[in-house]
Amino acid sequence: MTVKEIVEAYLEANGYDGLYTCDCGCRIGDLMPCPCEGCDKCEPGYLRTEQKGDEHFWFIGPEAEASNEKDQS
Numbered sequence: 001m002t003v004k005e006i007v008e009a010y011l012e013a014n015g016y017d018g019l020y021t022c023d024c025g026c027r028i029g030d031l032m033p034c035p036c037e038g039c040d041k042c043e044p045g046y047l048r049t050e051q052k053g054d055e056h057f058w059f060i061g062p063e064a065e066a067s068n069e070k071d072q073s
Contacts, residue, residue: 004031010044017047018060025060 001009011018011028018027019042024034027047032039046064050057 007031014044016044018045019043020045020060020062027058027060 008028008031018025019031021041025045026033045060045062048059048061050059
C-alpha cells in the first residue's frame with residue numbers, strides 16, 4: 001500500500017470525508033492532488049457546503065455539518 005492508500009483507508013474507517021489545512025482541502029477519492037509540500041500539516045476533516053448568493057461550493061473542515069452532503073449522494 002502507498003501512504004496515500006493508507007491515509008484514505010484511515011479516513012474512510014473513521015468517518016472522515018477528506019483532508020484539510022488552512023490553505024486547502026481535498027476529498028476521499030482525490031486526495032493530495034496539490035503539489036504543495038505541506039501535506040504533512042493536513043488534518044482529517046468533514047465535507048462542508050456553503051452557499052454565497054447563487055454559488056454553491058464545498059470544502060473540508062474540522063466539524064461535520066448536521067446534514068452532511070455525502071449522505072445525500
